[in-house]
Amino acid sequence: MLRIATIGTSMITSDFIEVVNESADAVFVGTLSRNAERAASFTSERGGTLPFSDLGELAASDAVDAVYIGSPNALHAEQALACIAGGKHVMVEKPLGANEREAKAVLDAARDAGVVALEAMRPVHDPAFWAVRDALGELGRIRRADLRFGKYSSRYDEILAGRQTNIFDCRMASGALMDIGVYCVEALIALFGKPDAITCTPVLLDEDTRELTAGALDGAGTIVARYPHMSATLSYAKITNDNLPCQIEGEEATLSFAGVSVPMQARIDYRGRALRGAAKEVRPAEGAHSRELELPGCANTMAYELADFVAAVEAVRAGADLLDAAAGPFGTVGYFRDVTLTSIALMDEARRQAGIVFPADAR
Amino acid sequence: MLRIATIGTSMITSDFIEVVNESADAVFVGTLSRNAERAASFTSERGGTLPFSDLGELAASDAVDAVYIGSPNALHAEQALACIAGGKHVMVEKPLGANEREAKAVLDAARDAGVVALEAMRPVHDPAFWAVRDALGELGRIRRADLRFGKYSSRYDEILAGRQTNIFDCRMASGALMDIGVYCVEALIALFGKPDAITCTPVLLDEDTRELTAGALDGAGTIVARYPHMSATLSYAKITNDNLPCQIEGEEATLSFAGVSVPMQARIDYRGRALRGAAKEVRPAEGAHSRELELPGCANTMAYELADFVAAVEAVRAGADLLDAAAGPFGTVGYFRDVTLTSIALMDEARRQAGIVFPADAR
Structure with a gap:
């Protein structure tokens, strides 16, 4: 006990x-x-x-x-x-x-x-996350990953109203990357290990809020992580809603799942055999099919x-x-x-x- | 005539x-x-x-x-x-x-x-694209854009089989950015103008294909473009399928549409008023609602x-x-x-x- x-x-x-x-x-x-x-x-x-x-x-x-x-x-x-x-x-x-x-x-x-x-x-302690990881072998060579978590925070309303909040405050080591981007980062490391290099492009809060936040602080941001044969894009935001799922693209199939903090609704779309197509239509494929993954769920x-x-x-x-x-x-x-x-x-x-x-x- | x-x-x-x-x-x-x-x-x-x-x-x-x-x-x-x-x-x-x-x-x-x-x-000549642009005013301050176009190309099968193809050949000025990323780039410029700076992270074709392609060439890539108060991520691929729509996130609403080359299925999700939430659930909002945009369509x-x-x-x-x-x-x-x-x-x-x-x- x-x-x-x-x-x-x-x-x-x-x-x-x-x-x-x-x-x-x-x-x-x-x-x-x-x-x-x-x-x-x-x-x-x-x-x-x-x-x-x-x-x-x-x-x-x-x-x-x-x-x-x-x-x-x-x-x-x-x-x-x-x-x-x-x-x-x-x-x-x-x-x-x-x-x-x-x-x-x-x-x-x-x-x-x-x-x-x-x-x-x-x-990284959630069996649903590791079920997603276990499915990556079905994708063929993985070439790109998009991990994302963006949710408008009610605390941003505080900033807009000119009031201090711990969630956007350098003194509290907070902001979008620390508070919400961290989920994308740790999922990245758990899935793919340490990247060779990264670039980070922040969306900083307005300059006139710097006193409230005790310095430049991010409301959103994008990190691109480079690996030898793939790249990963991490998108995080606390000043907008990001409605897209996470996605991992392999040469044979593409996997998506909602919720990098609580993975759910995972599916794999197998591309089938690519056929020559033309400009006016979605390029066709032969044998394309999809599969929903069964993920363990949990209320909390x-x-x-x-x-x-x-x-x-x-x-x-x-x-x-x-x-x-x-x-x-x-x-x-x-x-x-x-x-x-x-x-x-x-x-x-x-x-x-x-x-x-x-x-x-x-x- | x-x-x-x-x-x-x-x-x-x-x-x-x-x-x-x-x-x-x-x-x-x-x-x-x-x-x-x-x-x-x-x-x-x-x-x-x-x-x-x-x-x-x-x-x-x-x-x-x-x-x-x-x-x-x-x-x-x-x-x-x-x-x-x-x-x-x-x-x-x-x-x-x-x-x-x-x-x-x-x-x-x-x-x-x-x-x-x-x-x-x-x-940029398609009224559907400009209808999307005209709707951006409803999003509040725009903070991030994701423009994407990724479709596995049958020509990549040629490369994998060790055969030259014009679609992946430096002598032909082709590859993922030139052939398909260009749609994302031009849509970006038309929607948001010239960015202050960019970073490009390519996913290069394997080194052992360099003779076929006459040099390093991209099968996919990610460009992040930085603007004063927003950023944009351009994702393009010819060696995987990207199944996500484009998305533009404003502080008040998020717009998505499929097909950067042929915009369709556009919708706006208005976030409503953010409420304080907790870890175990999607944070709730009051008054959130959605609207499908009517886009003009055209077979070609x-x-x-x-x-x-x-x-x-x-x-x-x-x-x-x-x-x-x-x-x-x-x-x-x-x-x-x-x-x-x-x-x-x-x-x-x-x-x-x-x-x-x-x-x-x-x-």
Whole structure:
């Protein structure tokens, strides 16, 4: 049984506590909030018994085995390091740190302390994602991938109204790439590994919002990743709605699926044999056909990352070497560490090209 | 009445002759082919009376007012210049030249000779395309555009079988960008003007095909174009099938349409008012709704470019200044000249980044 406390009182934290409460292997202890009353009410409303209002107290608590950190991005590393120093396993919302240096500090500290540090990156713990990956072999040589996630954020309304919001704030290490592009990046790394090179073209928020956002920050962006025989385009946006599915094009077939964070509605279109065509019509093919993939579904896919986190902790408790410990069916702690570090390093380079600098980068 | 001869005996040339034969304002005279028998049969089968087997003879013919050039890309400029020197108006298949220098030579020669030179770029003469453009005002601030055209080419089977084909041959100034990406590029320029900067990430054909293709050549590619407050992604492929529609994302609504070369099935999804959501569900919105656009349709959209070409010639015959002559309802000869030159200059830069060099570039 894993006794889990949480940091943060956001909706995502509520969603995580929901899957903890549904799990037979974990129990929700309580939530940390600087506001003691808020901590108490948030905790009791969700079945917890022990609210916290001080990080040191949480980190030192004997009643807690692990901490889920759902605070603003810029706080992830510092809070994770404090919890790790207190011997706690940590599950950290994406992105695990504001930059590679922070992420590495957290992951190295966890390794040295012998505790599990796992990034809460839903797709890479979701069997639907790996079912999509397993189908890639049917596409022939893969030549291009489009991974996309664009959803207009109600927080952009705040910016337009001239009000600060953590979701668009360099001090919080947020913005479109960090908050939503990260799903595309980590899916890319999990599917295709580290690219040879990237280009990042951001759509920056207007210059007259720079004071609100504490510097240049992206509302949307496009990263093109180059591989030896293919390329991938990552499109992310928080100021528009992107209604297209993800798509992976092979020479023999093209696969599409909706929702890079929660893969669903996957299908493969086999091209058949190409025939010579003419300008006025869609070029015909012989033997083209389609197939829907059966994907496992789940009302709240945070259940998967929780299960993998619990499994990793249990493996470590049972004596497994930390990095070799299986974090569920899809990878070891070391594998997910690599996905996280490679992804955040890619995002560092993307931000460098985009001219997006966080205060955390200077520390 | 415009008396039109054609160069080339490809399917696209057949399609063009079809619309000439359906037009009340133009008549098909005959086709040029080096093979005299082929010229004669191709001409007579399509209702023509005067086949040609020599370019100089065609250029000098008193029986011809205008020439449609549907030959391989690398031949466009030289043939167009010969026809212009003979006082002929020319309609040149896309891309009008192998590079900006060639295109400018053709367009300048036409200007100096007082004849019309128009690129056969279907979408920019298609009322459906301009209906899409007219709807962009409904999207709010436009932040991103995805223009795409990817269709597996039967000619790639030739390359895979180790056989030369004009469609993938640097000597022919072909490949994915030149043959199919050009539609995305010209649509981009017509919709949004010249970008501030681009990045091009090609998917090159395998190194062991370089002898067949006479150098590095692209089977697919991605161009990201940067504008002050938006970006656009152009995706083109001849070695995979891209099944996604084009999409243009504004802050208020997102427009999609299928077929960048022949726009159809356009719809606008208005996002409504964004509400705060949670991780496990698609974020809800209030008042979201959709609207299908009514687009004019046409069995063979080459009819539009032909009509614009005929209109331009008639305007010039009636005394209009060449560059100010209306080439149909959507622009002057000068406007389409600019779209062509800006587009081909962009493609030159894309090829420079991609490392794709044509023999035509050295001339």
